[in-house]
Amino acid sequence: MGELDRETQVFGLAVPAGVVSTTGIAGLTLGGGTGYQTRKRGLTIDNLLSVDIVTADGQARVASKEVNSDLFWAVRGGGGNFGVVTSFEYRAFPLGPKVWLCAPFHPFEASRQVLRAFRDFMRDAPQEFGAAVLFWTVPSDPFFPKEHQGKPVVIPQLVYTGAVEDGERLTKPLRTLATPLVDLSGAYLWTEMQSMFDPFVPKKLLQYYWKNLYLTSAENDVLDYLTQIAATLPSKHTYLVLQPLAGAMSNIAADASAFGPRDMNYMFEFDSMWSDPADAEKNIAWTRQKWADLQRYSTGRLYINFPGFGEEGERLVRSAVGNASYERLAKIKAKYDPDNLFRLNQNIKPAR
Numbered sequence: 156m157g158e159l160d161r162e163t164q165v166f167g168l169a170v171p172a173g174v175v176s177t178t179g180i181a182g183l184t185l186g187g188g189t190g191y192q193t194r195k196r197g198l199t200i201d202n203l204l205s206v207d208i209v210t211a212d213g214q215a216r217v218a219s220k221e222v223n224s225d226l227f228w229a230v231r232g233g234g235g236n237f238g239v240v241t242s243f244e245y246r247a248f249p250l251g252p253k254v255w256l257c258a259p260f261h262p263f264e265a266s267r268q269v270l271r272a273f274r275d276f277m278r279d280a281p282q283e284f285g286a287a288v289l290f291w292t293v294p295s296d297p298f299f300p301k302e303h304q305g306k307p308v309v310i311p312q313l314v315y316t317g318a319v320e321d322g323e324r325l326t327k328p329l330r331t332l333a334t335p336l337v338d339l340s341g342a343y344l345w346t347e348m349q350s351m352f353d354p355f356v357p358k359k360l361l362q363y364y365w366k367n368l369y370l371t372s373a374e375n376d377v378l379d380y381l382t383q384i385a386a387t388l389p390s391k392h393t394y395l396v397l398q399p400l401a402g403a404m405s406n407i408a409a410d411a412s413a414f415g416p417r418d419m420n421y422m423f424e425f426d427s428m429w430s431d432p433a434d435a436e437k438n439i440a441w442t443r444q445k446w447a448d449l450q451r452y453s454t455g456r457l458y459i460n461f462p463g464f465g466e467e468g469e470r471l472v473r474s475a476v477g478n479a480s481y482e483r484l485a486k487i488k489a490k491y492d493p494d495n496l497f498r499l500n501q502n503i504k505p506a507r
């Protein structure tokens with residue numbers, strides 16, 4: 156994704172995609188694609204114009220709204236089930252070069268007011284805001300003041316893709332909800348913004364188990380429950396993310412792509428990470444338990460690109476795209492990959 160951002164920024168443009176530069180755009184796109192532009196521009200697949208794809212029979216095909224439209228419908232949310240995509244054609248939008256970031260690291264004790272204020276702010280916030288609340292621990296990194304390293308924090312993290320001055324003015328109240336331990340707020344190049352998380356999700360250096368679900372609402376009882384969960388983080392590397400969605404992504408019909416119904420308002424992510432492989436069992440068990448406990452506030456659906464180990468199999472894919480979309484995907488799979496050659500993925504079995 157870093158390469159995509161760098162090359163598009165040369166023209167003052169950006170493709171709506173994810174938030175970490177080391178993420179592969181292929182898997183991200185095929186599963187949907189969320190990021191700071193989702194509320195304004197929709198998911199990555201909503202801005203996908205065509206793909207070049209090699210299907211199971213060895214044929215190189217184009218898929219778009221005009222050509223092989225069933226295949227194009229399927230790759231927008233159906234993952235890697237339908238072939239090897241060798242090229243993506245995206246719609247890009249003017250953005251940057253600088254954007255405003257609001258990122259005060261408030262002490263965890265301020266969670267109650269921070270979560271409520273963030274929710275209320277986002278209710279009517281311009282769609283130029285891509286935002287989340289993060290529960291995290293101040294990293295043991297020389298960049299952060301030594302006296303605050305290791306302290307739990309709650310961060311209203313808002314990226315404003317409109318004029319920088321507007322972003323700064325609008326987010327001022329969120330920065331003064333408490334006295335932040337650190338405040339990273341400021342104007343950043345889009346490419347800096349898109350690689351800010353890179354050091355904290357290093358490839359190979361940490362162990363990962365990421366899982367998510369969509370929440371029905373962000374009423375006070377839900378927010379308090381999230382805070383309770385955050386008080387028990389088993390690793391200082393782990394962060395939890397509450398992300399408001401809706402906006403442009405919800406203006407797309409449920410059957411317009413394989414992604415399924417767009418009625419989700421909030422996503423909650425368990426981004427569990429730890430350094431010692433010996434701690435795997437503890438961290439995975441904690442994530443699974445809290446994820447299961449949180450189901451009481453969930454729509455029952457989830458985003459397929461944070462699937463843990465995908466251990467729920469077909470149930471996982473169904474809960475991502477919904478039953479109607481799943482049945483249609485299985486028929487398209489039978490047409491393009493009847494022997495399930497592409498099965499090392501969140502698999503959709505060909506319909507019989």
Ligand SMILES: Cc1cc2nc3c(=O)[nH]c(=O)nc-3n(C[C@H](O)[C@H](O)[C@H](O)COP(=O)(O)OP(=O)(O)OC[C@H]3O[C@@H](n4cnc5c(N)ncnc54)[C@H](O)[C@@H]3O)c2cc1C
Pocket residue numbers: 172173174175178179180181182183184185186187188189190234235236238239240241356460461499500501
């Ligand atoms: C650090 C990090 C940050 C992330 N941030 C975001 C984010 O902001 N927003 C978001 O939406 N997601 C995010 N994700 C999740 C991300 O979308 C998935 O991990 C995605 O699978 C990454 O794509 P990849 O190309 O690296 O896939 P891989 O891990 O290489 O593959 C995953 C699956 O994608 C399919 N696939 C990959 N390439 C192709 C291809 N060329 N043709 C056909 N199928 C293919 C295959 O089915 C494969 O099994 C993040 C993940 C990480 C690790």
